[in-house]
Amino acid sequence: xxxxxxxxxxxxxxxxxxxxxxxxxxxxxxxxxxxxxxxxxxxxxxxxxxxxxxxxxxxxxxxxxxxxxxxxxxxxxxxxxxxxxxxxxxxxxxxxxxxxxxxxxxxxxxxxxxxxxxxxxxxxxxxxxxxxxxxxxxxxxxx
Numbered sequence: 001x002x003x004x005x006x007x008x009x010x011x012x013x014x015x016x017x018x019x020x021x022x023x024x025x026x027x028x029x030x031x032x033x034x035x036x037x038x039x040x041x042x043x044x045x046x047x048x049x050x051x052x053x054x055x056x057x058x059x060x061x062x063x064x065x066x067x068x069x070x071x072x073x074x075x076x077x078x079x080x081x082x083x084x085x086x087x088x089x090x091x092x093x094x095x096x097x098x099x100x101x102x103x104x105x106x107x108x109x110x111x112x113x114x115x116x117x118x119x120x121x122x123x124x125x126x127x128x129x130x131x132x133x134x135x136x137x138x139x140x141x142x143x
Contacts, residue, residue, distance in 0.1 A: 001140070006109035007059040011035065013051055016044065025049055025139060027057055031104020036079040037137035047141050058138040064110035065131040066098060068120040080132040082108060086124050089117070098122060100130050108132075 014034075015026040023044035027035045035057055039049075049055070067081070082102055090097040096117040100108045108130040112122075122128060 001056075001143070003058055004060075005058045005138075006061040007057070007064065009035065009057045009059075009106055011055055011057060013049055013053045013055055015051060016049055018044070023049065024134065025055075027055055027137075027139075029057075029102075029104060029106045031102065031106055033082060033102045033104040033106050035082070035132075035137060036134045037139050038079075038134040039139055043139075047139065049139070049141075054142055056140045056142065058140060059108075059132055059136060061097065061109045061111040063132065063136040064108055066100070066110050066112055066116075066120060066122065067129045067131055068122065068126070076131060077133075078131045079134040080130070080137070082130045082132070084108070084128065084130065086122060086126050086128050088124055089122060091117075096122070098128070100128055102130075 011027040011029040014028045017024040025037045084100040084102040087099045087101045098110045
């Protein structure tokens with residue numbers, strides 16, 4: 001399956017919590033990093049999601065917010081705050097593409113405005129965190 005999203009991460013369901021309408025799915029990525037997705041209960045059932053099931057998490061780069069490490073800490077409502085190191089930055093006319101490498105080796109791509117990148121002081125080698133709402137994670141299962 002080919003998709004236009006820049007973030008396609010392979011993992012395994014480590015936990016599944018079913019609610020009345022949605023299911024919260026904990027995914028462990030290949031290198032041990034953790035990701036949380038919220039999908040409809042119907043989707044979780046149709047995909048056969050259960051602990052141990054292999055999944056693919058798909059996240060469009062513009063859905064990934066970035067936070068710079070200023071030492072003060074930041075509390076957010078997003079379930080996924082993945083700390084890493086900026087591997088590279090590609091500067092465009094309006095936006096900047098940032099590739100963040102997580103401790104387990106997974107790479108997360110984010111697209112932010114040039115102004116935001118400058119305000120955060122983003123640069124290769126700097127610490128930063130990818131902030132992803134659980135509802136922005138699309139799950140699929142290998143065919």
